[in-house]
Amino acid sequence: MSDHTVRLLTAADELRTSWNLFRGTLHVKPGSDEEWDRIGEALAESRVFAAFDPELIGTVRSAAHEVVVPGGARLPLAAVTGVGVRAGRTRRGVLSALQTAQLQDFAERGTVLASLHATEGAIYGRYGYGVSTLSRTVVVDRRQATLRPEAPAGGEVSVFGLEQALLHWPDLYGATGTRRPGMITRPAHYWPMNENQARRLDGPVETAVHRGPDGVDGYVVYHVERGEGDRQKLTVFEFHYTDPGAFAGLWRFLLSVDLVDDIVAIARPLDEPVELLFTDPRAAKITGVEDETWLRLIDVPAGLAARTYGPAEPVVLEVTDRLLPANDGRYRVGPDGAERTDTAPALRLDVSALAMLYFGAWPASALADTGRLEVLDDTALSHVDTLFGTRRSSWCGTFF
Numbered sequence: 001m002s003d004h005t006v007r008l009l010t011a012a013d014e015l016r017t018s019w020n021l022f023r024g025t026l027h028v029k030p031g032s033d034e035e036w037d038r039i040g041e042a043l044a045e046s047r048v049f050a051a052f053d054p055e056l057i058g059t060v061r062s063a064a065h066e067v068v069v070p071g072g073a074r075l076p077l078a079a080v081t082g083v084g085v086r087a088g089r090t091r092r093g094v095l096s097a098l099q100t101a102q103l104q105d106f107a108e109r110g111t112v113l114a115s116l117h118a119t120e121g122a123i124y125g126r127y128g129y130g131v132s133t134l135s136r137t138v139v140v141d142r143r144q145a146t147l148r149p150e151a152p153a154g155g156e157v158s159v160f161g162l163e164q165a166l167l168h169w170p171d172l173y174g175a176t177g178t179r180r181p182g183m184i185t186r187p188a189h190y191w192p193m194n195e196n197q198a199r200r201l202d203g204p205v206e207t208a209v210h211r212g213p214d215g216v217d218g219y220v221v222y223h224v225e226r227g228e229g230d231r232q233k234l235t236v237f238e239f240h241y242t243d244p245g246a247f248a249g250l251w252r253f254l255l256s257v258d259l260v261d262d263i264v265a266i267a268r269p270l271d272e273p274v275e276l277l278f279t280d281p282r283a284a285k286i287t288g289v290e291d292e293t294w295l296r297l298i299d300v301p302a303g304l305a306a307r308t309y310g311p312a313e314p315v316v317l318e319v320t321d322r323l324l325p326a327n328d329g330r331y332r333v334g335p336d337g338a339e340r341t342d343t344a345p346a347l348r349l350d351v352s353a354l355a356m357l358y359f360g361a362w363p364a365s366a367l368a369d370t371g372r373l374e375v376l377d378d379t380a381l382s383h384v385d386t387l388f389g390t391r392r393s394s395w396c397g398t399f400f
Ligand SMILES: CC(=O)SCCNC(=O)CCNC(=O)[C@H](O)C(C)(C)COP(=O)(O)OP(=O)(O)OC[C@H]1O[C@@H](n2cnc3c(N)ncnc32)[C@H](O)[C@@H]1OP(=O)(O)O
Pocket: 025, 026, 058, 080, 081, 082, 083, 084, 085, 086, 089, 090, 091, 092, 093, 094, 095, 096, 097, 116, 117, 118, 119, 120, 122, 123, 126
């Protein structure tokens, strides 16, 4: 154990120190004055906790967003990021103290869900987070890929450089984002951080916007650099669209960019059918499936009540939550909703396993097979699979 203390930060100099400390834990140099000028105000709107001994040795922060849950409702979401403990002070409970303070703060402020992108998979389960959306990386060999003749056509694409695109990104995302469960809103405080990331790239960042018969219906943000074996690599960071015409139209555009060997679309939804666009589906290679976001239910009753459920027999789940015991209890979940109950449970699970079910990322049967939930009534598993399943893969699509 260590003798550190934890408190909320509000002073600008401490916020900047915590920001640089976090960067240091990722082995990134301190941010420039220009970067700080851009994000200082946004950071002041975040909830930043830090541990001191008496120097600042660790930090966590979160920003307020909303997330779409299955069925379409939006819930308040704390997007957790900026987690770091200075080298030399790790593995003595600093992160645990910060997490405890942060979770308590979320509960007191009425946050229903919290979510994060994890640098490592072994860190966050102990705090009640579970992998709740998955993504895949798709690499398309540009010279091997030809769109099938019946792929949707029509529409127009315009390309913007970074300075112009910065003015349009919020509206583009507003018009095309938040269409799947797991997707989040991007409030004003999000964009300066996003701009910093784009400006850090070496070389132009381009934005291609697709317009269909009803106006803007999709966009991609990409960047070209030399990849492995001298192959020119076009990396797609953002790809959002409202309809199949824009999906096909933007892929048609990407294939037309000259001096590119590979198109690498990172962190795409699992069920996005890129390979089906091509005459040779092997032109698209899935090079990785990743845990995209980790979810933490802060308010289990509110979280369960807000989403919809598939057509199956109701099931009673018994949930345990070591860090937020107000969530402990039995919940009856059925097509008509979810509420607390005293009825005997069919399944017992920890709040982190509930997070893995919540967006339908994993079937209950997979959690049972791996010992992540206790089955008291075998018939319940298939019902839970149907209740929590989603028609489209849940996906966040926003890095924070
Ligand atoms: C959402 C985001 O921002 S993701 C970014 C996360 N940050 C980083 O990866 C930066 C580099 N790493 C770090 O700064 C630190 O190692 C942290 C923040 C990951 C962990 O901080 P620490 O203060 O060392 O964690 P703490 O001592 O509280 O550990 C708590 C438990 O987690 C375990 N743990 C912590 N980090 C790791 C890890 N990387 N891998 C495996 N286990 C870990 C500890 O062993 C400990 O286990 P125990 O409770 O069984 O004893």
